[in-house]
Amino acid sequence: MAEQDIVDRLTDDHNGIRALFGQLDTTPADQRGDLFRHIVSELARHEAAEEAVVHSATRDDVPGGEQIANAVLEEENQAEQLMAEMEQMDSTSEDFLIRFRRLRDDVLAHAGHEEAEEFPLLREHLDADRRAQMAAGFERLKGMAPTHPHPRTPQDPKVRAAAGPIAGIFDRARDAVRKVFSSS
Ligand SMILES: [Fe+2]
Ligand SMILES: [Fe+2]
Numbered sequence: 089m090a091e092q093d094i095v096d097r098l099t100d101d102h103n104g105i106r107a108l109f110g111q112l113d114t115t116p117a118d119q120r121g122d123l124f125r126h127i128v129s130e131l132a133r134h135e136a137a138e139e140a141v142v143h144s145a146t147r148d149d150v151p152g153g154e155q156i157a158n159a160v161l162e163e164e165n166q167a168e169q170l171m172a173e174m175e176q177m178d179s180t181s182e183d184f185l186i187r188f189r190r191l192r193d194d195v196l197a198h199a200g201h202e203e204a205e206e207f208p209l210l211r212e213h214l215d216a217d218r219r220a221q222m223a224a225g226f227e228r229l230k231g232m233a234p235t236h237p238h239p240r241t242p243q244d245p246k247v248r249a250a251a252g253p254i255a256g257i258f259d260r261a262r263d264a265v266r267k268v269f270s271s272s
Contacts, residue, residue, distance in 0.1 A: 091220035094142065095207045097227070101134050102199040104137050109192040120188060121179030128171055128257065131195065136261030137229035141222050142210070150209045162207060163198040167191060168258055229265045 108127050115123050143161055146153040170191050177184045210219065 091216075092227075093211075093216070094219045094222035094226060097223045098138065098142065098207065099203060102203065105130060105134065105199065106196060109196060112182065112188055112192055117180040120184065124171075124174065124179060127191075131167070131171075132257045132261045133230045135168075136258065136265050137226045139164070139262070140229055140265040141182065141226045142206070145214065145218075145222065146206055150213045153206075153209060156206050158211070159249055160198065160202055163201065165196070167194050167198065170194065179190070207268035232264050 089231075105127070108123070108130065111123060112120070116140065143157040147157040168185060174184060174191065175189050177187070210222075214222075
């Protein structure tokens with residue numbers, strides 16, 4: 089099997105996320121919550137693995153990459169905050185839909201920034217072997233990140249008050265990624 093390139097792998101993931109957001113305008117109000125949770129789960133795994141494998145390489149090994157890495161990380165944080173806010177809302181409401189559209193616009197703009205500003209630099213400054221290793225690492229990390237909110241969270245008022253399931257799923261995706269790094 090031909091080795092994958094991290095840029096192709098990430099672009100495939102972005103296209104999957106674009107396709108999910110593409111369902112928003114035709115999804116009935118009572119099913120928007122399910123679409124939202126599916127997107128949260130996909131994004132949490134994508135961003136956690138991307139932060140560990142990709143933005144870290146951009147920061148450390150691409151000339152001038154620190155500024156780009158900081159900018160895309162800030163966009164990821166803002167999207168995460170918007171998702172945490174949406175989690176508290178009635179998913180059938182008009183306000184939820186307005187925020188869902190904003191989330192779509194923000195996340196797709198973010199993916200566009202990575203594709204236009206970050207990925208070409210990875211191709212320019214990292215060789216094919218490194219990019220194949222990154223693709224394998226990304227795949228492995230994505231497979232290990234949790235896909236659902238922690239089952240204990242809804243029953244534990246203290247945990248719920250501190251951080252809702254959305255904050256939790258992003259944190260756990262990052263924890264899973266860190267554990268893989270510290271054990272390898
Ligand atoms: Fe990202
Ligand atoms: Fe991405």
